[in-house]
Amino acid sequence: MEHAEFKYDALKTARLPERLIFGHRPLVLLLFTLATLFLAYQAYQIKPDASFAKLVPQTHPFIQKMNEHMRDLRAAGVSLKVSVAVREGDIFNDEYLATLSQISDEIFYIPGVDKNGLKSIWSPDVRWTMVTEDGFDMGSVIPPDYDGSKESLEQLRLNLNRSGIIGSMVANDFKSTIIEVPIYDTDPTTGEQLNYLEFSRNLEKLVRQSYESENISIHIIGFPKLIGDLLEGIGAIFIFAAVTLLITFVLLYVYTRDLRATFVPLFCSILAVIWQLGLLRLAGYGLNAYSILVPFLVLAIGVSHGVQVINAVALQLGDRGHRLIATRLAFRGLYIAGMTALISDGIGFITLLVIDIGVIQELGIAASIGVASIILTNLVLLPVIISYTSMSKAGVKHMKVDPNRRHKLWSLVSLCATPKVAAISLLVGLAGYGVGIWGGQKMQIGDLDSGAPELRPDSRYNLDNSFITSNYAVSSDILVVMVETPLQACGLYRNIRLIDKFDWYMENVPGVQSVISPADVVRMTATALNEGNARWETLSRRQRVIDGGLANVPRSLMNLDCSLAMVVLFLDDHKAETLERITDEVQSFQQRFGNDQIHFALAAGNAGVEAATNEEIAVAQSQILTLVYTVVAALVFLSFRSLVAVICIILPLGMTSALCQALMAQLDIGIKVATLPVVALGVGVGVDYGIYIFSRLSFYLRRGLPMREAYYLALTTTGRAVAFTGFALGIGVVTWILSPIKYQADMGMLLTFMFLWNMVGALWLLPALATFLIRPTKIPGRATGAAEPAPAEYHQPPGNAKTEG
Template identity: 25%
Template sequence: MIERIAELCIRRRGLVAGSLFLLTLVLGWFALHIEVRTVFEDMLPSRHEYVQTHEKFKDTFGGSNMVTIMFEVEQGDIFQAAVLDKVRSVTLGLREVSAVNPYQITSLASKKLKEVRASTAGIESRPLMWPDLPADAEAMSELRQAVLRNPLVYGPYVSKDLQATLISVDFIDQQVDYAKVFSEVRALIATVDDGSVKIRVVGDPILYGWVSHYLPETLQLVIAALLVTLVMLFVLLRTWRGVSLPLLAGAVSALWALGICRLLGINFEPLVIVVAMLITSRAVSHSVQIVNRFDDELELLPPAADTSRIAARVALADLFRPGMLGVIADAACMAVVALSPIPMLQKLTVLAVVWVSTLTVSAVILTPVLLSFIRKPHGSAHPINCLPALRKVLDLCVWISLSRARFAVLGGSLLVVIAAGLYSLNLKIGDANPGSPILWPNSPYNLDSAAINARFEGVDRMFVVLGDDSRPGLVKGNEALHAMNAFQRFIEAQPEVGGSLSIADVLPHVNSSLREGNPRYLELGDSSTINGSLVAMLDSVSEPGDISRFADDQYANGSVTLMFRDRQGETIRTAVARIKEFIASHPLAEGHWQLAGGVIGVMAAVNEIILSSQIEAIALALLVLAVICTVVYRSSMAGMVFMVPVIISNMLTFAFMTWKGIGMNINTVPVAALGIGLGVDYAFYIVDRIKEEIAAGSTPEHAIRQSLHSAGMGVIVTASVLILATLLWWLSSLRFQAEMGLLMAIWLSVSAFSALFVMPSLVYVFRPRFIFGERPEALAETPPGSCQPA
C-alpha cells in the first residue's frame, strides 16, 4: 500500500503539487485573519464546583478580572491635595475604560468607602472623599482621622504607614479584552503620572495585557529562530533544497493549521506560540529526514533522466511509515489533553492536533514530491563541509552501540531515569513561585505585585459564600454572622492570607457608632434580632451597590473575601484544605458554605483539575503511544521498546522543571503532553531503518551502522539546528516562553541522545522480534558481543 501511495504521488506530482499549492493559498488567506487574543472564559473548567460558585456570584462579590492600582509616595503621606487629586482623576477615568464594571470601582475617591456616624439626629453614612477633594488643611486632617478610625479602610485601602492607597476595579468577564484594557488603563495612568507619585498596577487584565504587549518581540524571536534554522541547515546540508524544503514544510503546516482553526472559530492564544514552535520543529525534522534519504539514494543511483523521481519515490516509500507514525503519535498524545474540562486546553488541543496532522501533507508527502522535480546537483552550494565531523559523532554512536560500552549506556540511562523520576515527585502543581510565572521576577508587573503585597493585605482575592437561596435574610442571623467571624479568625492564621472582609466586620462598627464610638461595643450583637436591626440601620444609610461587596440583595448569601499575598499552588491548596477543615468542624444548622470565587478560587479549580488529571493524562498518553506502536509494528514488544526514549526524555524534563521551580499549570500542561510524542520521533527513524536493513538481509551490526549513518545523520542535523534555534527563546521578555524554549531544547537533546545511543544499544542487546523477525541462523552467526565490518 505504501509503495502504491508513493508511486501515485510521484507519478501525479504536478497535480499533487498544484492542488496543495492552491489549498495553501486559500487556507493561508484565512490564517492571516485568525484572532490573536486571550479569552478569559476559556480558562475556566465550567463544571467545577468552584467555578460554578464564581459564575453565580461574580457580579455581586467581584470577579477574577480585578485590577489593583497603588499610589505610593516616598516622603510624607498620601494626604496631600496633589496626590489625592491623582487618585480622584484615575477613579473617575476608570468609568470610561472598556468592559469596566462601574459598580466595582472602589477607592478613597469613590462613594463605596464611607464613614458611619451616629448622633441625636440619627445614623449618618457619608463617603470619605466624594465628590470633592478636601478644601483646606482642616478638611484634610479630618479625612486622615476618618481613615484612621475606620479599619475597613485603614489597612485594606490605605497602608498602615499612610504612604500608599489603592484603587480596585473589576471588569466584566464576557466583555473584557485584555490588550484593550491594558492599553486604556496605562494611558489613563499616564495622564496623571508626573513622577511625583509611584503608580503600580496589577491584575490579570494587566498581566495578559503584558503578554500582548510583547507580541511584536515574540514575532521577532520567531523570525530570528527561522533565520538561525535556515543558516544552520544551509551550513550543514550544503544544498538549497536542504534549506528551502524544510522551511516550506513548516510554513505550509502553519498556514493550514491556522487557516483551519480560523474556519472553526478558534482564536490563537499568544502564549501557545511555544507549542506552535514545537510542532513546526517536527515539520522541519520530518522534511530533513526525507531530504537526507533522498540524497543518500541519489548517491546510489546511476545518472539518468528519472533519477530524482526514483530517489524521491524511494524516500517517500521508506520514510512514510516512521513519518506517519511520528505524526500520529504526536497528535494522539496531544489529543489526550482534550479530556481536560478546561476549554482553553480543549481548543489548544484542536489547534495542535490539526497542526500536527498537516505534517502528513507538508512534510511526508509535499517534500518528496517537490524533490522529484530537482535535477541531481553537480556540487555543493558552499565549500564548508561539516559532515565529516558529524560522521565522527555517528561513528562514536556505532562504536558504543556495538561494543560493551552499550551496557554502560543502558545501565546509566536506567539509573538516571530512576533518580530523575524520584526527584520529579517534588514537581509542583500550579504556580511555583511568588508573582506571575509568565513574566520574569524583575519585570514591572512582578515588582509592582511585590510592592503592593508588602504594603497591603494582598492583591489576589478569593471569596467564600455562606448562605441559602431559599432563605432570604439568612446572613442577618446570629449563626451566620458568628460563623463568618470565626471562619475569618481561623483562616487568617495562614501567613499567606493577608486579611479578610465580610459583613461581620462592618456591623461591629455600626454597633459602636450607635453608642458614640464606645470601643466596648465593637462586636456583633448577641442575638439575631440585634444583628438584624444593625443590618437594617446600615441599609437605611446605604446607597444601591454599597452592600454588594458583602451580601446579595435578599441577604440570602454573604461572602467572606480573602486577600492572598501570592498565588502559588501550595498556598492555594493549603487555604482550600483549611477552609474545608473549618467547614467540616463547624457544621451549620441553617445554610451552607460554597467554595470559591475570585481569581484564587478559579486558580484553585484549575489546579485541582491538573492535579487530578496529570498522572492519568501522562499514563493515557503513554498507553496511546504504546497501542499505536503495537498496531503499526504488529508487536506488543514495539510498544515497550518505544516507551524507553519517551520515559527518559520526560523524566529528565520533569526533573528540570522541579529544579528550576517551573510549576505544572494551565500553560505548561500542553507542552508536557506534546513532549511525550516529541520524545519518540527520532527513535522511529533509527529503529525503522534498522528494521529495513535487517529485512534486506543485513547483519545486525551492518543494519545499526547503516541506520545511524543515514537516519542518524538526519537526527543529528535537525536536533543541533532546532536546539540552537529554540535556545533563542531565552532572550524573551516573557519568562514562560524562555523557560518553555529551554524545555524544548532539553527534550530535543535527550530525544536525540536516546535515539543515537540508547535505542541502537537496546535493539542490539535484546534483539526484538518485530525488528529482526524469525532469523535464528543470522542471529547465531552474530552474537551480541561480536562486531563485524560492514
C-alpha cells in the first residue's frame, strides 16, 4: 500500500519525458531493438576511408593554388618511392637487375598506380646525356643491347655516371635504386577514391613478401604507404578495445558488486558505439585513421554516464525499495543534468567543424553522433532496462550511503569546501594556471620529429624512411614553389633570370638542402653546348640560347605552354619552425621582386601541404579554445541560470587545458592534426564532472545545509561516481599509450591527463570556488529538476552534521 501511494505521488509530479519513457516501457524496448538491428547492419558495412584531400585544409591559399595547377604538378602529386637494395655487393649484377625489373612490372599492374609516370632505371625515359666533339650523345640508362654480361654491366655503370640520377634514383654507394611510383588518389575513370589499406597490402604481398630475400631488401615510403600502415594499426586498436572492455568490466563490478549493474551500463555503452558506427555509415562517412579512435572514446563516455544512473538507482532503491519507482526517481534527478552534460559534450565536439581539415571535421561529426547515441542508450534505454532487472540486495547495500556513519575519505575531501582549505586551494589553482600558461608558451605547432611522426621511430615505415634519406642525396621533404607567368613567358630572359635569382636566394635560407629549377637546366645546357666548360654555366641574354635550354627542361619543372615553372626545394626536415622560415622567405621574395609578369606562389609538395596545415592549425587552435569554452559556458549558464555556476564549473577546466599545453611542450608533442582535437574532447568530456557535482551540491544547499555538509553529501552520492568515471575514462584511453601508432599514443597520454585532472578539478577546485562565490540567498540549481525528491535520510542533516560541518 505504501508503494502504491508513493507511486501515485511520483506520477503526479512526473514530467513529460518521464511519462513517455516509463509509461511505454515495452514499446521503448521494441523500438530500441529494431533500431539496433538496423544500425548494427549498417555498422557492419562501414569501411575505412582515407583520402589525401581530407588531410589538408582545402580553403587555404597554398592548397587552392596547388589544386589550381595540379595537372601540371607532377612533382606535387600523391606518390611513393620503392627502394630495392642489396645487402652484399652492389647493383651491378644481373640477378639484382632482373629482380628490379620484375618488381617494377609487378608495381605497374597494382590498381591505383599511374602507369604513365612509373619510373625506374629500366624505364626508357630515364636517360643519360653527354657532350662530345660531335655534339650531344644520349640514350637510355639500361643499354638497348643489355644481356647481363660483364660488358653490359660496365656500360650501365658508365651510363649511370653520365645520367645525373645518382643520389636521386641511384644510391650514392650503388647498393640500391629507387622506383618512383605516382598514385591516383581518385581513379580518373570511375571517380572512386583509392583504397589505401588494400593498396598498402598489395605492396606488402606482391612486392615486399614476394621479392625480399637474404640479399634483397625493400624499403617503401610515401603518403599512400603511410596511410596504409596507419590503417593496419587498427588491428592493434581492437586489441586495446578488448583490454579496455575487460578492465572497465572489472572496475564496474568492484564499484557496484552486482553483475546486473555491471553488464547493463556496459551493454548500453556498446550499443551507443554500434549506433554511432551505423549512423556514420548512413551519413555517408567511413572511418579514417583518426576517427577510428572515437568509438572507444564514446564507449568510455557512455560508461561514465551509465555509472551515474546506476549510482542514482542504487541510492533510490535503498530508500524506496520499489525498482520502478526508484528508477523513475533516479531518472528524474539525472536527466536534465545528464542532458546538459552530454549536449555540452556534443556541441564541444561540433566546434571541430570550424577547422578546415576533413579528418578533423569528420572526427568531430563522429564524436557528436556518438554523444547523441549515448543520450538515447544511456539516459533512456539504461533506466528502462534497470527498471526490469533492478539490482541485487548485495549491490544496493554496497552502494547505499549510511547517514549515521561518516565516510572517512569523503569527509576528508569535503574539507575543500571549508574557507581555510578553499583559500589554499585557490592559491594552488592560481599557481597551476601560472605553470600552465608559462609552460604552454614553449608549445610548438606542427611535427617535431623526423620521418613520419604519426608512427613510432622504430616502425617499419620510419626505418625505411631513414634508409632512403641516409643513402640518397635528395630529401623526402619537398616544397614546390609555383612560378606563374603569362603564356609562353616563363622562359623569357627577365623571368628566367629572376627564377635563377630566387634559386640562389632560397639555397642560402637555413633549412634548405638544395634547389632545382628550370634556370638550372638552362645553365647546364649552356655548359654542355660549350664543350662542358664551366665558365659557360650562366644565363645568356640571347633568347634563342635560353629557348634551346628550355627544350631540355622536364615536365616536372615546367608545363607545356610555359606559363608555369616549378622551383623544387629539398628541405632538411618538415618541422614547423623550418617550414615557417622558408615560406616567410618565399613570400618576402615575392613582395620584393614579383610583378604582374611573374608571381612566386606557395605551395605544393608534402612540405608545402604541411606548411598550409600548420598555418590552419595555428589559427584554429585559438578559435577552438575560444569557441568550445564559450559554448560550454553558455550551456552551463542556460542550465543553471547562474554566473557562479559557470565560474565554478569552467575555471577548473581552464586550469587543466593550460596544464595540458605545458605537458605537450615538456613531452615535445606539437599541436597538429592528431592532437588539436584533444582540446575539444578533453573539455567536452571534462565538463560532465563539474555539472554533476555542482548539480548535487546546489540541491543540498537549497535544503538549508551548510556548505561542507552539502558538499559531503554531494560526494557520497554523485561525487564517488564522478571519481569512478574519472578513473574509468582514464583507463579507457591510457591503453592507447602502447599503440604502434604514435599519434594515438600521444592522444592517449593527453586525454588520460585531461580526464584525470578534470576529475580532480571538479572534486577539489570547484567546491573551493563555490565556498566563496555562493551566497545562501542565491543558490543556483536549475539543472537538478524542480520535482526531484530527496532521499528520505537527506531531508535533514544527518547526525554529526554540527560537529563535522
